[in-house]
Amino acid sequence: MEEMVPYLADLGITGIWLMPITDSNSEHGYNVRNYYEVNSQYGTMEDFQSMLDTCHKYGIKVIMDLVVNHCASDNVWFEEALKGPVLEDGSENPYWDYFTFVPSDAKFVEKTADEIHQAEILYEQEHGSLEGFEKEYPLYDNATQGPDKTVWRESEELPGYKYIGIFSDSMPDLNYSSEALQEDMKNVAKFWLDMGIDGFRLDAARHIFGDFYSNIYNDYIAEENQSFWEDFRSDIVAEYPNAYLVGEVWEKNTDNMVPFISEGALDSTFDFNLANKIYEAVSNESTAYDPSAVDPENQLSQDNDLNIVSDLVSFYNKFGEASNYNFIDCPFSTNHDQNRIMSLFKYQFDPEATDINVANPLKDESEQLILREDADKAMDHAKVASSLLLTMPGRPFIYYGEEVGLDGVKPDSSIRECMPWYEEPFNADGSAKEGLANYGETLYSVGGEASVEAQIDQPDSLYAHYEEVIHARKRIPALMNGDIDEYNLDSQQIISYIRMTEDQRVLVVVNLSGETLTQELVQDPNYGSFHRVLFQSSQDSISQLNDSTLTLAPYSMVVLE
Structure with a gap:
């Protein structure tokens, strides 16, 4: 990995989340045998330190998975x-x-x-x-x-x-009613912070207290979880004031997430709701929504629109108030537990599943994945999804390989295949090129167009789009550090929103559809007018702002100032 750090820096990446690297005997690494050792399949502690130093040299911070809810049965x-x-x-x-x-x-x-x-x-x-x-x-x-x-x-x-053992008999749950255990886990965190790690992604953070679905969010459990994370954070930041803590709280109801970010608990949680809404809007090329077609427990909206921006504003107000406005959102598309975003845009999945992100794909009689009718638009959809993701507030996370359109559907081993660096990843004798390793059969990381080598020099590639938007985000302060507010245009084929700091305000407009669209921009009572195109894709020769008339190319995004 250390050799590829310059690639990440060129892409514009400022942080890395390492999934479990501690000693484990499984492919996923979430059953930790030794919290104080690197998995020997990844290298040595010296290798880890060298990689960490190289990342920091390039201005890239590194957080690691800290598996706090459970350990391995052979720990x-x-x-x-x-x-x-x-x-x-x-x-x-x-x-x-x-x-x-x-x-x-x-x-x-x-x-x-x-x-x-x-x-x-x-x-x-x-x-x-x-x-x-x-x-x-x-x-x-x-x-x-x-x-x-x-x-x-x-x-x-x-x-x-x-x-x-919530997840498996090989992963016994830790009992955080034990003060001795609490101290041991704090010591684990401090050990890695001493090594130079910049923070942690806290696996299964909501399960620390509350071992059953029926009590996991009850008031008495929420109080225990909040108290623990406040104490954990307080103890950590007393010695490491810049340590960053982001929790995995996989939950639709935002009220249930509040205890994890309140009163000095965690810095961040991952925004699963936003991920689901972005996928739904991009996949359907519209924010139109029919809640009656969805089980009430899985509804993304209560009315006929996804209300992506208005719900996000409400969410930030709630979490801002709870955290004294220190909360940092973590938007993402998909992660290591979910079907990859490119596959969601290409293939059909079990229509009875309550969550397409973890649904099984449909296959034909020859066990081949069945394509969506609009699978030819998957690349366009992936670009639109990334445009939305990378212009959202907070710290967007990109699952490795998304930037080149890596496929992957359940089971987990197939959504966690190695990074597709090469157009032809295998040598003539069938062996993998240096730096490539997968558990089991390689199904998706097989090179071709979905590889870094094939895309890195192609100006119209998905990689080029990611690179362009990431660098625009870093260049435009309002995108990098600003808040978000509504700017409503009269079309469900468009998502628009204002991003603003004290010194800058910009309007982001994203065309979800494959049509060229025209919109008349009106002066916003709070933010005024927008007169200049600050960003549009280098491949977009159609989008333009003429006085107050905005023309949008199919599947495009513009940022106006």
Whole structure:
């Protein structure tokens, strides 16, 4: 990777998020065996330090995945915990409380965790204490989800007990009610900050407290999560004031996200709602929306428009107030848990799925992916999506390979294939060229047009578009650091918004459609008029501003001042 840092710098990248690099025996790395070692498949600690130094030399900050919710079943913490609550010498096992163990013959019931909690409260109110109350445990994640959805796991090494593992039996959940564990995880963070890392992406941040779907966002769990993250941040920034913390809080309801950024907790969360709305608008070439066609729990909007900008303004107001206006949004298109954005624009997916980002693709009788009817527009759609992403407030994240249109659909191994550097990635003998490595069969990172080598010198390529818009963002202060506000044009084929700082205001206008569109711009009562084109693609010879008449090329974006 270190050799490719200049490529990232040329593209305009200012930060890197490294997915798990710590010692692990899985392809995904989220079951951490040793928090203090680099996965040997990636290199040594010396290699890591050299890479980090090179990134900093090029002005690129580096954050890494910190897997805080769980560890590996062969992590020394869990191996020691499996020795039981009392050690052979009669002393208490210091690692026992690092995890949640329950006797196998405990009272497991078909109730939700919250129902049990409410019963405990009622009993305590009636009796003055919990003395005499028979402790109950939820058998499943929810009472209606069935036995395959239990989070309770068993280990042959510790008969007579069950433990909580939300994601897998190989990833036991850590118990943050243990102060000793909290201190250990802080020490892990400080170790990597001492190495020079610039911050962390905090995996599964919402699961620290609340191990069941029924209680994960209840008030008493939210308070515990908020308290923990406030304490974690306070302890970290006391020694490393510039450390950056972004949490994975995969949630549609923004109210449920507030505790994670309130009162000095996390700096940022990833904006899953915005990602979904951008995809929907670009895919349909319109912001028109029919909420009646969608299950209420998965609706992106309550009315016949996606309301991307107005909802975003409301979201920022809410999060700004909660965080004393220190919140930094993290927009993105797709990530390592989701079908890649280019594939979403090219292929058909299970129409019954509630979330296309994690849906299974449709295949024909020969197991080939079935193309969308408008698959020929996928490249145009990818450019439009990136135009929106890269002109949004906050810190946009680009999943590696998006800039060259790398494909990838579920399972996870296929959306995490290696970066397609070469047009022909394999040698004559079939071996991969230096620097390429995949787990299992390589399906998508096979070179051709979806590669850096094929696109980097092509002025009309997706890569060139990313590079051009990224550099425009860095050059225009309002795009880089400004707030956002509404500017409504009378067309659902257009998304428009104002970005502004104290010293600059610009109007971003994006044509979602394959048609040339014309709009009359009116003076905004708060921001005035816009008279000059500040940016348009070098490949766009159609878009122009003539007095107050704006002409937009198909699938284009202009920035006006």
